[in-house]
Structure formats: structure tokens, C-alpha cells
Amino acid sequence: MPPEAAARAPLSPQLQAGLIIVGVIVLLGILAPWIAPHPWDTISMRTRFLPPNATYWLGTDEYGRDVLSRLLIGTRLSLAMGLGATAISLAIGVPIGLAAGYFRGWVDEALMRAADVLMAVPPIMLGLLFLAVTPPALWKTALAVGLVYIPQIARLARSVTLSLANEEFIQAARARAEGASYILFREILPNAWPPLIVEASLRVSYAILLGSALSFLGLGAQPPSSDWGLMIAEARSFLDRAPWIALAPGFAMCLLVIGINLLGDGARERLDPRLKSRIAA
Amino acid sequence: MAAYIARRLVLIALVLVAVSILVFAITTLLPANVAYLILGPFAPPDQVQALEHKLGLTDPVWQQYLRWAGAFLRGDLGESTLMNRPVAPLVMEALGHSLVLAGTAFALIAVIGIALGVIAALRHGRPLDHTVSIATYLGIAVPEFFWAIVVIVVFAVWLGWLPASGYEPFSAGFSAWAKPLIAPTLTLVFGHLAHVSRLTRSSMIEVMQSPYVMAARAKGLPERVVVLHHALRNALLPAITVLALDFGRLMGGIVVVETIFAYPGLGRLVVFSIQNRDIPTLQAAILLVAAIYACANLVADLLYAFLNPKIRFGRDAA
Numbered sequence: 145m146p147p148e149a150a151a152r153a154p155l156s157p158q159l160q161a162g163l164i165i166v167g168v169i170v171l172l173g174i175l176a177p178w179i180a181p182h183p184w185d186t187i188s189m190r191t192r193f194l195p196p197n198a199t200y201w202l203g204t205d206e207y208g209r210d211v212l213s214r215l216l217i218g219t220r221l222s223l224a225m226g227l228g229a230t231a232i233s234l235a236i237g238v239p240i241g242l243a244a245g246y247f248r249g250w251v252d253e254a255l256m257r258a259a260d261v262l263m264a265v266p267p268i269m270l271g272l273l274f275l276a277v278t279p280p281a282l283w284k285t286a287l288a289v290g291l292v293y294i295p296q297i298a299r300l301a302r303s304v305t306l307s308l309a310n311e312e313f314i315q316a317a318r319a320r321a322e323g324a325s326y327i328l329f330r331e332i333l334p335n336a337w338p339p340l341i342v343e344a345s346l347r348v349s350y351a352i353l354l355g356s357a358l359s360f361l362g363l364g365a366q367p368p369s370s371d372w373g374l375m376i377a378e379a380r381s382f383l384d385r386a387p388w389i390a391l392a393p394g395f396a397m398c399l400l401v402i403g404i405n406l407l408g409d410g411a412r413e414r415l416d417p418r419l420k421s422r423i424a425a
Numbered sequence: 426m427a428a429y430i431a432r433r434l435v436l437i438a439l440v441l442v443a444v445s446i447l448v449f450a451i452t453t454l455l456p457a458n459v460a461y462l463i464l465g466p467f468a469p470p471d472q473v474q475a476l477e478h479k480l481g482l483t484d485p486v487w488q489q490y491l492r493w494a495g496a497f498l499r500g501d502l503g504e505s506t507l508m509n510r511p512v513a514p515l516v517m518e519a520l521g522h523s524l525v526l527a528g529t530a531f532a533l534i535a536v537i538g539i540a541l542g543v544i545a546a547l548r549h550g551r552p553l554d555h556t557v558s559i560a561t562y563l564g565i566a567v568p569e570f571f572w573a574i575v576v577i578v579v580f581a582v583w584l585g586w587l588p589a590s591g592y593e594p595f596s597a598g599f600s601a602w603a604k605p606l607i608a609p610t611l612t613l614v615f616g617h618l619a620h621v622s623r624l625t626r627s628s629m630i631e632v633m634q635s636p637y638v639m640a641a642r643a644k645g646l647p648e649r650v651v652v653l654h655h656a657l658r659n660a661l662l663p664a665i666t667v668l669a670l671d672f673g674r675l676m677g678g679i680v681v682v683e684t685i686f687a688y689p690g691l692g693r694l695v696v697f698s699i700q701n702r703d704i705p706t707l708q709a710a711i712l713l714v715a716a717i718y719a720c721a722n723l724v725a726d727l728l729y730a731f732l733n734p735k736i737r738f739g740r741d742a743a
Contacts (some may be wrong), residue, residue, distance in 0.1 A: 261443040264715045266677025269695060273447075273711060276699040277454045353568045357681050360570050361696055376570060380685070383589075387578045394571035401566040 159410030165403030173219035182210035184217045185368050193386045203388040205379065207368075211392050214370035218393060221371045222352050222400060225286050229351035230344050232290025233297045238340065240294070241301020242328045246309055256302070259295035267292045267354055275363040282371060285364035289355045293347055300343050304336040338415045346408035349401040356397060372397050430727065437719045444715045445497070445708075449490050452704045493708075503705035507698070512709045516694065520713060522592070523683070523690035526606060527675045530613035535668050538618050542625025542664065543657065549630055557622065564619035569678050573612045573685040580608055590687040609686040613678055617671055624667050629660040662732055669725030673718040 155163070172179070182200070188208035196203040202211040244255040262270065274288040308314060309332070317327050356373030358364045365371030367378065372393035379390035477483055484492075496503065502512035545557040581589040587608050593601045632638060633656050641655045642648075680692035687693070691710055698707040 257440075257443075260440055261447060264440045264444050264719050265711060266673065266680075266714060266718060268677045268680050269711055269714055272680070272695060272699055273451050273707075276707070277451060349566070357568060357570060360681065361684060362700070373568075373570070376574060380574070383574065383577055384582045387574075387582065390574045391578070394567075394574060397571065398563065398567050401568075402562060405562070405566060 153414075156410050156413065158406050159414065162403050162406030162408075162410050165399060166407055169219060169400050169403060170223065172216055173223050176216040176220055180210075180213035180216045182213045184209060184213040184370055193382070195386070196388055202392045203386065205375075205386070205389045206382055211389055214375060215372075215392055215396055218370040218372045218375060219396070219400075221282060221365060221369065222356065222397065225282070225289070225355040225371075226348040226352040226404075228283075228286040229289035229293070229355060230347045232287060233293040233347060233351075234340070234344055236290075237294040237297030238301045238333070238336075239328075241298040241303075242305050242332060242336070244298065245302040245305025246324065246328055246332065252302070255298065259298055262292070262295045267350075268357055271354060271358050272361070272363060275358065280363045280366060282359070282365040282369065285355050285358050286351075289351045289358070292354065293350065297340070297343065297347070301336060301340060304339055305332055308332050308335055342408055342412045342415060345404065345411060349404040349408070352397065352401060352404075426730075429730075430723075433723050433726070437716075437723060440719060441712065441716055442494075445494060445712055446490065448708050448711050449493060450486075452708055453486055453489070497709075497712075502709045505698075505703055505706045507701045507703040507706070512705045515706060516691070516709045516713055519689060519691045519694040519710070522688065523676075523679055523692065526609055526613070526683070526688060526690060527672070527679055529606065530610045530617070531668075531672055531675060533610065533614045534617050534621060534671065537614065538621030538668075539625050539661070539664055541618070541622040543629055543652070543660075545622070545626045546629035546633065546660075547652065549633075554626075557626070561619035561622050564615055564617075567616065569612060569616045569681045570685060572615045573609070573682055576608050576612050576615075577685075580611075590685070592687070592689050605686070605688070609682045609688055612682050612686075613675060616678060617675060620667050620671055620674075621664055625660060625664040628663045629656060632656045632660045635659075662729065665732060666725045666729045669721055669728055672724075673721035676714050676717055676721075 186209065191200070191204045191208035192206060194200055194204040194208075200210050200212065202215065205211055205214070240255050240259075244252040265273070270292045271285075271288045274291060275284060278284055305328075314327060314331055317331050322331075355364060356371070356376075359371045359373030360377045362377065365374045367374065375393040376390045379386070379393075382389060482489070493503075500513065502516065504510070505512050505515055508515065541557050541561070545554045548554045577589050580587045588605050589608070591605045593605060595602045633652075638651060638656050641651045646655075676691075679690055680695060682688070683690040683693040684696050691714060694706060695710045695714070697703070698710060
């Protein structure tokens with residue numbers, strides 16, 4: 145399918161579902177302070193551990209705070225975590241990958257071996273290691289998650305660059321004696337975007353999962369924050385009495401991650417018709 | 426083949442040296458004063474200085490690293506600052522617990538994942554296929570700690586079948602030992618099933634349409650033989666590679682699962698040593714995990730080469 149035809153083709157059901165889920169969640173996150181039915185951080189001992197009811201749709205937690213309102217505010221934190229961390233991975237990983245793929249030789253070797261070292265430790269342990277040196281805060285967690293996923297982005301950027309480096313338009317730019325940074329950022333990067341954007345959109349869900357796991361382990365958002373990972377961690381002690389406090393943010397996170405995955409996979413198939421025909425076959 | 430393995434092992438060793446430098450560099454940044462940890466928070470400053478000098482904490486960092494690495498290579502992993510025990514047996518004990526958990530989960534993931542993938546592929550496009558696809562999509566989307574919560578709520582709180590956490594030594598009897606293992610194992614299986622089953626499905630679908638499967642069918646072989654003896658053998662290739670990678674991923678997954686279920690394995694030890702600034706334990710535990718991770722990757726590559734005659738013979742001929 146030529147690109148023009150692909151642009152006009154109807155969106156696949158997968159892509160539609162992803163767009164709707166992510167769109168609604170983003171909208172809820174943006175509007176959270178205005179649509180939250182109760183204050184998210186006001187402690188009220190009279191309303192502790194209320195199961196879901198007409199006033200508190202998702203019940204209340206151990207401090208009598210409305211779970212739904214906390215969930216809505218927490219949406220912003222999860223989205224910020226996913227987007228912020230991925231932006232960091234892209235901002236550092238893409239230039240590294242471009243340089244490695246374009247200059248080859250010892251630059252490539254040095255950068256990719258450094259990536260191997262970072263990838264030799266499971267992501268969550270690398271994140272724990274980075275965060276061990278500093279008092280926890282959510283922005284530091286986002287930074288750590290971003291750093292953890294640099295190698296994967298750099299590797300992809302490198303392989304895309306390798307495949308583009310011998311194209312005629314790059315040779316033409318070289319023949320015009322353009323500088324390396326011009327070729328990298330003005331010639332290669334604009335052509336490398338589609339696969340990078342697809343990968344980045346899937347990375348957002350990885351970042352949300354890793355970030356919430358770190359928050360869950362106490363190395364991210366701190367109380368009274370309503371970060372989803374932290375909400376689940378705090379609700380752990382009350383699973384026998386009030387399971388809804390933990391289940392609500394858990395389901396919310398699943399929905400968000402599924403939405404992002406549908407969006408990313410759908411976009412990948414749309415941008416890479418070869419893959420689509422292989423899957424459909 | 427031997428030369429290839431040797432080269433890879435050298436590379437792994439180099440990566441581990443680099444990881445050890447990274448770990449050492451980060452842990453020296455830790456805001457934990459070892460001298461104060463040993464002497465207590467109210468130690469007089471001159472005593473602290475004397476001890477720091479004795480421990481070599483005033484030396485340049487690279488000297489400290491070389492001393493640490495040298496001791497590490499001689500098998501002296503230092504002393505846990507928190508538990509006042511040598512680190513080596515502490516870490517090995519935790520590794521043993523983790524391998525039991527990860528090994529059981531891994532075996533289940535391999536068997537169930539491949540079976541689900543094959544079933545979905547054979548029912549390609551039918552309701553059963555979609556059910557499996559949606560279930561595995563959930564598996565990828567749900568964070569491990571949420572699976573853990575669901576397992577606890579369902580099996581420990583509602584049904585009351587399993588303890589919510591804990592660990593019993595094997596000497597306490599098989600069922601006492603096995604019972605607390607079930608919930609963390611289930612959690613890991615749910616969380617990691619998807620990769621294998623999805624990959625098996627897609628490669629199985631591809632293989633089932635290849636000419637040689639058509640030829641096998643045309644010969645009049647029963648479908649069972651075509652599927653199990655002809656198609657599955659080739660379709661398993663990518664699944665086995667991803668399985669070996671999954672073992673590495675499991676070593677990351679156990680961090681959260683062990684913490685939730687209070688299971689005394691390597692992952693919990695890492696979290697515990699970070700929370701308590703127990704640097705020698707942290708260094709040893711992370712290096713051990715990195716070594717396992719790297720070996721799992723090597724095994725993945727070797728299995729792929731070993732199982733794929735094209736690659737195997739190509740390399741031997743060269």
C-alpha cells in the first residue's frame with residue numbers, strides 16, 4: 145500500500161480502540177481537578193474504609209479519602225511519568241543512536257558496548273540502583289526510568305540510521321560537504337521518526353509500569369501523593385478489609401497500558417504494511 | 426562453536442567488570458557513612474576519622490574499587506553492614522530461594538505458553554484464538570504487583586486457600602514448603618506468559634502455511650503428526666529464544682513479587698539492602714543478577730544456533 149493510500153485508509157479497530165481509551169484517560173487526567181467529586185487529599189476519619197456507594201463511587205481509603213478523586217489526580221502523575229521518562233530516553237538515546245549508526249567505527253563500538261552494560265542489569269534493578277543514592281521523589285523516578293530505557297531507544301535509532309546512511313539523499317548531502325550534525329539532524333532524523341515514534345509510544349507504557357513499580361517499592365512518589373503505584377502499595381495492608389482501594393488504581397493502570405499498547409501496535413501496523421500483511425496472512 | 430562460546434564468555438566477563446564499576450561508582454555516592462553505621466550515630470568525630478582511615482575510605486576512589494574488586498575475585502564479598510554476616514552465604518542462600526521460585530515459574534511459563542500459542546494458532550481467527558489473544562494482552566498490560574494483589578485477594582482473602590506471604594524451609598515438610606510458593610509462582614506465570622504464547626502463535630501460523638507443511642498434509646499424514654512433528658519443531662525456534670530471554674526478565678520480575686510475598690530471595694534482598702544502605706550486600710546481589718541475566722542471554726543465542734541447522738552448519742563450515 146503506497147503511503148497516500150495508507151493515510152486515507154480507515155483506522156483499524158485496534159487503532160480506534162487505542163485512540164478512544166487513551167484519549168478518554170488523557171482527558172480525564174487533564175480535567176481531574178475540576179471533575180473530581182471530592183478533595184483528593186483531605187483526611188476524614190468518619191469516612192474511613194467505606195465500600196463503593198452512591199457518594200463515593202469507588203469507596204474511600206484508610207484516611208477516609210475518596211478513591212475515585214485520588215485515582216483521577218493520579219492519572220496525571222502516571223501520564224507525566226510515562227511521557228516524561230520517554231522524552232528523556234528519546235532526548236538522550238536518539239542522538240546517541242544517530243551518532244553510533246552514522247560514524248560507525250570506534251564511536252559505534254564504544255556507545256553500543258556502554259548500552260550493553262546498562263542492558264546487563266534488569267531494568268527494575270537499574271532503576272533501584274539509580275534511585276538508591278537520593279531521597280525519593282517522583283521526578284527523580286521519572287528521570288531514572290528515562291535513563292534505564294536509553295539503550296533500547298539508542299539501539300533502534302542506530303539501526304534505522306544504518307539503513308538510511310547509504311541512501312542517495314545522504315550521499316548527496318555528503319557530496320555537498322554538509323556537516324555531520326546537519327546530516328544527522330536535518331537529513332536522517334526526519335526520516336527516522338516513524339519507527340522511533342512507534343517505539344516511543346510503546347515505551348510510554350513500559351515507563352508507566354516501571355515507574356509505578358518503583359513507586360510501589362517506595363522509591364518514587366511519597367505520601368500523600370495519589371500515584372497509582374503508591375496507592376496500591378499503601379492499600380496492601382488492607383486487602384482483607386478494603387480490596388477496592390488497591391483494585392481501583394490497578395484496573396486503571398491496566399486500562400491505560402492496554403490503550404497505549406493498542407495505539408502503538410496499531411500505529412506500527414499502519415506504518416509498516418509489510419508487518420501487517422505478515423500478521424494477516 | 427567453542428571459539429564462539431569462548432568469545433561470548435569473554436564479552437560477558439568484560440560487561441560484568443563494567444557493571445561492577447557502575448555499581449561501585451553509584452554505591453560510593455550513597456549517602457551512607459560506613460564509619461557511622463559501624464560506630465553508631467553518636468560516635469565522636471575523631472573515632473570516626475580514625476576508622477575511616479583504617480577502612481581506607483580516605484583513599485582515592487579507584488584504589489577503593491581495585492581493593493573491593495580484588496577481594497571480590499578472591500571470593501571475599503565483604504560483610505553485610507546490617508546483618509553482621511559475611512555477604513557470600515547470605516546472597517547464595519537468597520539466590521537458592523529465588524531459583525526455586527523462578528525455576529518453577531519458568532517451567533510453567535514454557536509449557537503453558539507454548540501450549541496456548543499452538544492452540545491459538547490452530548484455531549486462528551476463531552473465538553478461542555481471540556480469547557487467548559485478549560488474555561495474553563492483559564498479561565502484558567498488568568503490572569506484576571497488581572497480579573500479586575489480585576492473587577492475594579482471590580486466593581488468600583476470598584477463598585482462604587493460600588497464605589498471603591511467607592516462606593517455610595523445606596525441612597518443614599513438602600506441603601508447608603510448597604504452599605507459600607504457589608501464590609508468587611502464579612503471579613510470575615500470569616505476568617510472563619504473554620511473550621511466549623504470542624510468539625509461538627505467530628510463528629506457528631506462519632509455519633502452518635509453509636509448503637513443507639502442505640506437503641506433509643498432502644502425503645496424508647494425520648494432522649496430529651503434521652502439527653507436533655513437522656510444524657511445531659520449526660515454530661518452537663523463536664519461542665525457545667524468547668524463553669531464555671524471559672528467564673532473565675523473570676530475575677527482574679522477582680524483585681517486586683518477592684517483596685510483596687515476603688519471600689526471602691535475591692530480589693527482596695536487593696530492595697532490603699537499598700532501603701537499609703547495606704552496600705556490600707547490594708553490590709554482590711546486583712552483580713549476581715547481572716551475571717545470571719547475561720548468561721540467560723548467552724543461552725538464548727546458543728540455543729538458537731544449536732536448534733537452527735542453518736545457522737549451526739553455516740558457522741561450522743566457515
